[in-house]
Amino acid sequence: MTLRLTEAQDRALTELAAVEGVSKREAVVRAIEDRAARIAQDRQVRELARAAIADYGPLLDRLAQ
Numbered sequence: 001m002t003l004r005l006t007e008a009q010d011r012a013l014t015e016l017a018a019v020e021g022v023s024k025r026e027a028v029v030r031a032i033e034d035r036a037a038r039i040a041q042d043r044q045v046r047e048l049a050r051a052a053i054a055d056y057g058p059l060l061d062r063l064a065q
Helices: 007-020 024-064
Strands: none
Touching: 007 024
């Protein structure tokens, strides 16, 4: 796979790789994995919040009155 970056993106990637002490390829892989993990975690938090609202919403409404 070829990854085409702007000059600014390439500079950012170069800096990221240097800070982490890894190759640019490894920095890209880590960034992808990190983003995927955050998306999965956000999805799980939303699902848990929906379940909590469904379970405790009526109780909280009564307590608020």
